[in-house]
Amino acid sequence: MAAANDQQDIKREKILEASHQRFLHYGYSKTTMNEIAGDLSMSKALLYYYFPDKSQLYIAVMRKLATDYLKTLENRLNSFANLKDAFTFQVNTHHEFIVNNYNFFDFFRLNEQNLPEAIWQIVGEVHSAELGLLSNAIKTEVEKGAIKPVENPEEVVDVLMDALHGIRVGAISQKKTNFPRKEHLEEIHTKKLLLLDIFIKGLTA
Template identity: 25%
Template sequence: MDTKKDQIVQIALKRFSHYGFNKTTMSEIAVDLNITKANLYYYYPDKNSLIKDVLIYISDDIVAKEYSILDQYDGDLLTVLFQLLELRAAYLKEYYVLHISENVEWIRGRGVGLVLEHMHYKEVEVMQELFKRAVARGEIALDNIDEAATSYMEVVKGLSLLRSVADVLSGMPNADNVDKILESQKRVTNFIFSNKVIVNTSL
């Protein structure tokens, strides 16, 4: 992404994260950038294309930080899983309005759904890598790492949606729900891995 587009994305992200995708206009973003709307349309022909780049920008930032956490793995899977959940919760709290917006049908119907699917696959890839390292370390035993990573992420994402569905339907964000989401995700993570899949590493 070139410097100008990067600047546009960051300015648009500020407005999107405050007002949501639907209530933000390209004219408002152009004013924030101190450029004409025509100039903005030169870089982004429509709001949909800008939304896609904003989502990709957030996703790339999260994934880079996730791999930094993953690289700290030293044989304590639960600790790393909790750190990854806490990282995503921090982003979710900061961009909770976007989380609500991305689950509204109008946004998925404009091609953004494909971007969201790609973001999900990147999340799964992080988990696959972590599980591979845990298996190689002898901390866990998994017959199918890819399936385990996919299933775990589906559970985590499902809990996130379950806890925020009322906000999605009402359109009224309540970022305090993120704490409840994180609590549920940690509880189910502990249930899945603690004393169940983790093997005796002292042998």
């Protein structure tokens, strides 16, 4: 039984990898279940046995990406010399994640007004995990005596994360553009680093 489950897990993992590549290179709408099955030399019936429809497959890939992203943060976030390096690592990792997976998120642009609840749940879980990791980074610095005590680290990180999410590009800053355009990602990243620089100075001053 265990071996059978392992086999299933391996197959499931292979489906997620192949789907991720498809979604990444062709986008959600231009990817078919047929093509994914073809990439894996797998029958369409078997693919549907694992994932009943394309949106559930997409959500499973997103969950995997979110887990990998959080692992990257977890593995490093407590090994920094100071708070600025820790937070910069978060901002850089997030930036790289979005740049590398940009086309994958076409689903967000296509369904902006009506994202499935499961997507919001993953986004919420990532947000909570980041909140936990970053407030721990603050607590560690306070314990080390590297910065003065922070009354409510979670509140501070929550505000900082909202603030970072608020960063937009120039003329479009007021208009609703929920998912930034690819050509704006670098400028947004630069602005986030400036915000971070001032914010961390204020926190550690």
